[in-house]
Amino acid sequence: MRRGSILQLVGLGILFGGAATLVAVLIPWLPPVASKQRDRIDFVFWFTTGIAIAVFALVAAVITYSVLKFRVRPDDDSDGPPIHGHTGIEIAWTAVPAILVAAISVVSGVVLVQNDHAGKNHMDVNVTARQFAWTFTYPDDVSSAQLRLPLGRPVKLHFRALDVIHSFWVPEFGQKQDAVPGQDTSLVITPNKLGTYPVICTELCGLGHALMRTSAIVMKPAAFAAWVREQKNAANGPPGDAGKAAFASNGCASCHTLKAAGATGTAGPDLDKLPAYAKQAGKPLEDFVRESIVDPNAYVQPGFPKNLMPSFATLPKTQVDALVAYLAGGPK
Ligand code: CUA
Numbered sequence: 001m002r003r004g005s006i007l008q009l010v011g012l013g014i015l016f017g018g019a020a021t022l023v024a025v026l027i028p029w030l031p032p033v034a035s036k037q038r039d040r041i042d043f044v045f046w047f048t049t050g051i052a053i054a055v056f057a058l059v060a061a062v063i064t065y066s067v068l069k070f071r072v073r074p075d076d077d078s079d080g081p082p083i084h085g086h087t088g089i090e091i092a093w094t095a096v097p098a099i100l101v102a103a104i105s106v107v108s109g110v111v112l113v114q115n116d117h118a119g120k121n122h123m124d125v126n127v128t129a130r131q132f133a134w135t136f137t138y139p140d141d142v143s144s145a146q147l148r149l150p151l152g153r154p155v156k157l158h159f160r161a162l163d164v165i166h167s168f169w170v171p172e173f174g175q176k177q178d179a180v181p182g183q184d185t186s187l188v189i190t191p192n193k194l195g196t197y198p199v200i201c202t203e204l205c206g207l208g209h210a211l212m213r214t215s216a217i218v219m220k221p222a223a224f225a226a227w228v229r230e231q232k233n234a235a236n237g238p239p240g241d242a243g244k245a246a247f248a249s250n251g252c253a254s255c256h257t258l259k260a261a262g263a264t265g266t267a268g269p270d271l272d273k274l275p276a277y278a279k280q281a282g283k284p285l286e287d288f289v290r291e292s293i294v295d296p297n298a299y300v301q302p303g304f305p306k307n308l309m310p311s312f313a314t315l316p317k318t319q320v321d322a323l324v325a326y327l328a329g330g331p332k
Helices: 003-026 036-069 087-115 221-236 239-249 271-281 285-294 317-329
Strands: 123-130 133-137 147-150 155-161 166-169 177-179 185-189 195-201 213-219
Touching: 003 036, 036 087, 123 147, 123 166, 133 147, 147 221, 155 166, 155 177, 177 185, 213 221, 221 239, 239 317, 271 285, 271 317, 285 317
Parallel strands: 123 155, 147 213
Antiparallel strands: 123 133, 155 185, 166 177, 166 195, 195 213
């Protein structure tokens, strides 16, 4: 190969590699960083992207060079020369990708092991995933429909799926984790930036998959401690407060409207109209509310989709009782 050709190829490679690098670096593709683990995930991302840019530059340079240099004349109808194997090139194009893929696996493996390390001072939070809601349970039985985390403290989330496979993801925290029925899975997060971030289910899990969202709220440690105390007091307080707390902690507000709770969801029936709905269903109000919580598909209000409301049959009886009292008790 002539020296001039090599220089031209290298020039094309720098051109394409440079253009791809600018696209990668100048456009903000990734959400803000809000956890320690996310930095490591980003490292894997950029490591892989760097390799992809190098491969792209090489391929694009060779193709462009070939198209420009070996183009046939308009009157040339002859076949190209026959080509036989080239052992050296074949070894190279097998070995180089194998090495690159192995490097990505090793880097990813090291990052996942590091991200799994929770340390001694971590807090455990149980995460229940069901069609189509998340529930987060803290020590002392405090539970919430939002994930609240104290800034700077490692948290180990333990996942439990009640029905099908779901997947937990907060883009700002980086790593995803599946919740699989019958399996114990976990994810460590060390939040390092105050704020409210979306929690997204990233595994198609049924009709309400797109609704299976909530928020992760990173708070100052003192504010977090105050919130835990407040929740404990509400759960042990009068029945109305316990019902209100259960309504909030089970994510009812994401689908239902209830003035008393400041809830404005519209995916499910308006709970301020429960007495009218009970009459329509031909059932006593209290029985109707209880049935709708523990066996929601027994009667579905006309106009709303079947199989959308998750069953809360697994809730502790005290919470179900509190909810029934809260929803059926007050003036409507
Ligand atoms: Cu749960 Cu998608």
